[in-house]
Every structure is written in structure tokens, then in C-alpha cells.
Amino acid sequence: LVCGHSMGGMVALTLAAQGLINARIILIESFLTPPGPFFRNLLMPDCEPALKTRVTAMLEAEAKFHNPSLRAVLRGSDLTPLLERITVPVAALYGARGASLAAVAENLAWPDAVTPRVPVTVIPNSCHFPMLENPTDTAKAILSA
Numbered sequence: 367l368v369c370g371h372s373m374g375g376m377v378a379l380t381l382a383a384q385g386l387i388n389a390r391i392i393l394i395e396s397f398l399t400p401p402g403p404f405f406r407n408l409l410m411p412d413c414e415p416a417l418k419t420r421v422t423a424m425l426e427a428e429a430k431f432h433n434p435s436l437r438a439v440l441r442g443s444d445l446t447p448l449l450e451r452i453t454v455p456v457a458a459l460y461g462a463r464g465a466s467l468a469a470v471a472e473n474l475a476w477p478d479a480v481t482p483r484v485p486v487t488v489i490p491n492s493c494h495f496p497m498l499e500n501p502t503d504t505a506k507a508i509l510s511a
Contacts, residue, residue, distance in 0.1 A: 369508060370396055372494070376439045376445060379456070381464060383448040391511050393458040394504075395494050398445045398480060404473035407463060417498060446480050453510035456484050456511035459504065 367390050370378035377384070381387045408425075409418055446489025448460070449456065460470050467488045487507045492499035 369394060371497070372396055373440060375458075376440065376443070379445050379448050379452065382454055383451040387455060389493065390455045390511075391452075391457075392508055393456065393484075394496065394508075395460060396458065397450075397474075398443050398476060398484070399474070400443065401477070404463065404469075405494070407458075408465070410461075410491060410493055412501060413499055417456055421495060421498065422511075435496075448479055449480060449483055458484050458486045459496060459507050459511070460486060460488055461491050461494060461496045461499070462488045462490045485511070 367391050368382075368387055370391065371394040373396070375391070375393035378387060378391050378393070379398075381415075382391060387457070409421060432473075441476070460474070462470060465473075465488075467486065470488050471481070471486055476484075480485050487510075489496035489500050489503050489507060494503045
């Protein structure tokens with residue numbers, strides 16, 4: 367089992383398409399196509415202040431390792447063609463952002479061929495960091511994916 371969060375999921379898909387990963391993949395807040403405004407939030411507005419402080423500090427500490435040109439490439443990437451070369455099961459988890467599974471799926475805007483290939487689980491009370499905002503439901507979703 368390989369779980370990849372955000373860019374980590376994109377890397378896992380790329381490696382699997384190259385035949386370098388032969389294990390089930392779970393994408394956590396990883397985007398096959400560029401995310402729209404619906405997904406451009408890190409934490410729920412009512413998250414614990416201590417969590418917001420921790421995540422903000424972590425992102426600020428990591429910022430020096432993020433190349434702006436890589437970010438631009440990733441934001442414009444369409445990884446859906448990789449799925450044709452991946453033989454292992456792939457599932458995806460996304461924070462609900464206060465919305466329903468249908469709303470999350472609609473905002474993913476995946477091509478029709480992707481939807482049956484990659485089952486989506488929505489984690490309530492969470493955004494980009496479901497493992498921090500709702501660790502219990504995220505763990506259950508990983509174990510059942």
C-alpha cells in the first residue's frame with residue numbers, strides 16, 4: 367500500500383505508470399487534473415487554532431524547498447493519461463470542505479473514464495489535511511479503500 371498526500375500522490379502515480387510501484391495507491395488530496403477554487407483551502411474555517419498554527423508554521427518552514435516553476439507545472443498537469451498504464455488499484459480521499467460527495471466529485475471534474483477507475487471517499491470536517499483535521503475518519507477510509 368502506498369499513500370501519497372498532495373504532490374506525494376502525484377509522484378506515486380507517476381512511478382506506478384513507469385512500473386516502479388506495484389502496490390495499491392491511495393491518493394490523499396492529490397489532483398489528477400488542476401484543482402479549481404473549490405479545493406483551494408487548507409483547513410476548515412472552524413479548525414482548532416493550535417492546528418492552524420502548526421500547519422501554517424510547517425508550510426512556512428517548507429516553503430524554501432518549493433520551486434515556483436514546479437508549482438506551476440503541477441497546477442497545469444493532467445495525470446489522467448497515466449491511469450491507462452497503471453494496473454494497480456487506485457483510490458482517492460478528499461476533504462469534504464463542508465460539502466457532499468457529489469459536490470466534491472463535481473468539482474474534481476474528472477473525465478468520464480476516470481470516475482469508475484478511481485473510487486472517491488470524502489472525509490467530513492476537513493480540507494487539504496484530512497489526516498490532521500479528522501484523523502479517525504481518514505484512517506478508517508485508508509483501511510477500507
